[in-house]
Amino acid sequence: MYRYDEFDHDFVQARVAEFSDQVKRRLAGEITEDQFRPLRLMNGVYLQLHAYMLRIAVPYGTLNSRQLRMLAHIARKYDKGYGHFTTRQNLQFHWPALADVPAILADLASVEMHCIQTSGNCIRNVTADHFAGAAADEVADPRPYAEILRQWSSVHPEFSYLPRKFKIAVTGAERDRAAIQAHDIGLHLKKNAAGELGFAVYVGGGLGRTPMVAKKIRDFLPEAELLSYCTAILRVYNLYGRRDNKYKARIKILVHETGVEEIARQIEAEWQELKDTELKLPEADIRAINAYFAPPALSARPEGDALVKQARLDSKSFSEWLDQNVVTHRHPDYAAVTISLKGIGEVPGDVTDSQMEAVADIAEKYAFDELRVSHEQNLILPHVARADLKAVYDALVEIGLATANSNLISDIISCPGLDYCSLATARSIPVAQEISRRFASLERQREIGELKLKISGCINACGHHHVGHIGILGVEKKGTELYQVTLGGSADENTSIGEIIGRGFSSEEITDAIEQIVDTYLGLRLRPDERFIDAYRRVGPAPFKEALYAGETKAA
Amino acid sequence: MKVLTANRLSDGIAVWYADGGWAETVGHADIAYDKAAEDRLEAIGAAAAANNEVLDVNVIDVTIVDGLVQPVRLREKIRAAGPTIHPDLGKQASPQAARAA
Ligand code: HEM
Ligand code: SF4
Numbered sequence: 001m002y003r004y005d006e007f008d009h010d011f012v013q014a015r016v017a018e019f020s021d022q023v024k025r026r027l028a029g030e031i032t033e034d035q036f037r038p039l040r041l042m043n044g045v046y047l048q049l050h051a052y053m054l055r056i057a058v059p060y061g062t063l064n065s066r067q068l069r070m071l072a073h074i075a076r077k078y079d080k081g082y083g084h085f086t087t088r089q090n091l092q093f094h095w096p097a098l099a100d101v102p103a104i105l106a107d108l109a110s111v112e113m114h115c116i117q118t119s120g121n122c123i124r125n126v127t128a129d130h131f132a133g134a135a136a137d138e139v140a141d142p143r144p145y146a147e148i149l150r151q152w153s154s155v156h157p158e159f160s161y162l163p164r165k166f167k168i169a170v171t172g173a174e175r176d177r178a179a180i181q182a183h184d185i186g187l188h189l190k191k192n193a194a195g196e197l198g199f200a201v202y203v204g205g206g207l208g209r210t211p212m213v214a215k216k217i218r219d220f221l222p223e224a225e226l227l228s229y230c231t232a233i234l235r236v237y238n239l240y241g242r243r244d245n246k247y248k249a250r251i252k253i254l255v256h257e258t259g260v261e262e263i264a265r266q267i268e269a270e271w272q273e274l275k276d277t278e279l280k281l282p283e284a285d286i287r288a289i290n291a292y293f294a295p296p297a298l299s300a301r302p303e304g305d306a307l308v309k310q311a312r313l314d315s316k317s318f319s320e321w322l323d324q325n326v327v328t329h330r331h332p333d334y335a336a337v338t339i340s341l342k343g344i345g346e347v348p349g350d351v352t353d354s355q356m357e358a359v360a361d362i363a364e365k366y367a368f369d370e371l372r373v374s375h376e377q378n379l380i381l382p383h384v385a386r387a388d389l390k391a392v393y394d395a396l397v398e399i400g401l402a403t404a405n406s407n408l409i410s411d412i413i414s415c416p417g418l419d420y421c422s423l424a425t426a427r428s429i430p431v432a433q434e435i436s437r438r439f440a441s442l443e444r445q446r447e448i449g450e451l452k453l454k455i456s457g458c459i460n461a462c463g464h465h466h467v468g469h470i471g472i473l474g475v476e477k478k479g480t481e482l483y484q485v486t487l488g489g490s491a492d493e494n495t496s497i498g499e500i501i502g503r504g505f506s507s508e509e510i511t512d513a514i515e516q517i518v519d520t521y522l523g524l525r526l527r528p529d530e531r532f533i534d535a536y537r538r539v540g541p542a543p544f545k546e547a548l549y550a551g552e553t554k555a556a
Numbered sequence: 557m558k559v560l561t562a563n564r565l566s567d568g569i570a571v572w573y574a575d576g577g578w579a580e581t582v583g584h585a586d587i588a589y590d591k592a593a594e595d596r597l598e599a600i601g602a603a604a605a606a607n608n609e610v611l612d613v614n615v616i617d618v619t620i621v622d623g624l625v626q627p628v629r630l631r632e633k634i635r636a637a638g639p640t641i642h643p644d645l646g647k648q649a650s651p652q653a654a655r656a657a
Contacts, residue, residue: 026565027565029608047563050570050638051570098566479628479630
């Protein structure tokens, strides 16, 4: 795992000192809210409905047990005993007092964490495949490149006042688990015919009120040119991105309005000026960063097969968990485990202080001290010997985190919505909870198969609803909550934006509507393994519309 | 019918203007029944923000239920009570406040 060097340490410490002073002056009334707001946002402090909110960066979703224990400590000491993992692989605390934020930041800095660039019109936390470094289908670990981007983009003087926020995601596998095509820049690490590493580059993806799928502008960019090329993209965006209207300020709008060919041409032209400059990454530097991400020494543990086989026979629930939450690892004796933060009826992504501590213990004991946060709001143990899976499972059962629902309908992504968020137009968490309860039966969920359900409490789309197989958007209509349903979205290598299926549903109707959609799918799929998204792409919206709205008059 | 609300500077907690100060619950907030009173609340809010006591100042619609002030919009109801998914957190967590909210 990446360790801070002296520069990183000094930089984060200096920022803690600077912001502590700013907080002190704010509390003393020496600076106004208008002056302070941009400063607090630069340090991850938002104001929500009930209190301040603090967003903590988890670079490319990678954590160790020491860091997770510190998050637990902060949750207990300064917050209300829990934290919320988000779709950007970060953690949010919903209740910190402003007066405590300096102490929290100092605690975070002691474990090499911070809140810098978790808000504002800058380059945000770079996200990556949560199975990075472990996935069997990976060409190379994408995290070293995410780290290079982090270093380059941190307080980058030229890119600290962009037209709007800017999000980059990286994957190292064909199967995209990082939703790269929903980002401002998506990078797909791959090898060319000569076996050299480089990236397919996508640009202009994004969600929010104008969802767009990113366009590929380069099929293969040599790895050494990562920064020169990203600089070229950011320069074109910084120069031509709209600053007159914040709803049109993301790069997706620029790409859309300029046209892909023209924007690619502008970027290439800019890049010609940059590519042989000091922005070209020296091979030695790439290898040095890579060394930080060297995989743990995985010794042979061939006894795993027999142990797993026996444990499967002994326990049906272990067997189901194995099928659902455990995936193959590039080392045959190991596996990657998804710890579901989606217990039936629970708040998606929420985890208590004591659960965090227990998970940290498990990671330390069985998983080489490595953890990941997934953009699907779960935690991942990337390297677990198959021989230890039963022990890990038993430990997770004890803390209520062994729900075997990864990728199933109750593995719902949900933003905080109107229960916390000041921008929300409707609640999202209670909808997630009710759907989760309705589909509580694991047998039924497995019968339905892979189904990605995503909910946002307003059009900003923090809950990724546009790219859910089923997406739910909460809006306010005549003073009450109304839920619009989109179908056919997807955030993988075949990213698509869901289509609105028809009129919205009240909070009393929405769960029934979802059930009707699922039943319609079950009735029309060709085979049990035809996934919801594949069936939808085959038949289109008509049968679902018919099921939901048949019998309604045209006027409705 | 309107009341004045904001979030307290030091901890961000939602507060309502009542009896010349900021209360942590909405139930007994000062009510403006006409435009002139509303303007007075606005002025008090602006002054309190300028004085760095509170931020995000707003005048919101309310009604009276069982003798207590209750916000009209769902957003403000949730602000006054706490997250609907956590009855154990926010104002609603203390029984006295729950009645007021
Ligand atoms: C105080 C709370 C939050 C505020 C004020 C906020 C604000 C916003 C806004 C304004 C947008 C739209 C940006 C645009 O279209 O230009 C947005 C998008 C987004 N936010 Fe949030 N958000 C909050 C919480 C969250 C949370 C909890 C998550 C993760 C669960 C999240 C992740 C995202 C994502 C993934 C997008 C859409 C991707 C994109 O940028 O196009 N945000 N947010
Ligand atoms: S989607 Fe809207 S309601 Fe949900 S967290 Fe984002 S801004 Fe808030």
